[in-house]
Amino acid sequence: MAAVLLLTMAMLACDYLPDKKRVTDEAAELTKAAAGTIMDNSDAPIEEVKKLRQFEYRVFRLPLNSEPSHIESQLNALGKERWNCYHVERVKGEQDFELEFFCKRMPATPLMYMPKGFIGN
Structure with missing residues (x-):
């Protein structure tokens, strides 16, 4: 799923997309699904969130x-x-x-x- 999400986001960075609206909507759906998967299937989502504020x-x-x-x-x-x-x-x-x-x-x-x-x- 992550590979599909990254590929979709890379495609969005390009202006050469015949159906950019559809791809943008699909990227948003994949991003929401990925966020849910990370938060639902992990014992340590809080630890991962804490890492965003650490160095x-x-x-x-x-x-x-x-x-x-x-x-x-x-x-x-x-x-x-x-x-x-x-x-x-x-x-x-x-x-x-x-x-x-x-x-x-x-x-x-x-x-x-x-x-x-x-x-x-």
């Missing part, structure tokens, strides 16, 4: 003299894991100065793909 944090360091391409590849790898690095500082390491990166992300939950109107604020 995970990660701090890592790189040598101050790191090549920009190395820093970029490290940040891209973290980005693929949904980490958002929002701050960097120059700090004293064991031997020399280092760059310390602060990153955060929301815990993974299927609810992150649901429209907020189905979940609440």
Whole structure:
């Protein structure tokens, strides 16, 4: 069901749909059904909702003299894991100065793909 929902939503993003109204209505129905399935067939819907208000944090360091391409590849790898690095500082390491990166992300939950109107604020 999730695959059908995602495919339908992707199609809605395109303006090239001959019957956009019908597809929009079907997407709304699938979204409601998916929300009901998640909430009805889970022992922990409350825990999933709580994840929408939480963050995970990660701090890592790189040598101050790191090549920009190395820093970029490290940040891209973290980005693929949904980490958002929002701050960097120059700090004293064991031997020399280092760059310390602060990153955060929301815990993974299927609810992150649901429209907020189905979940609440």
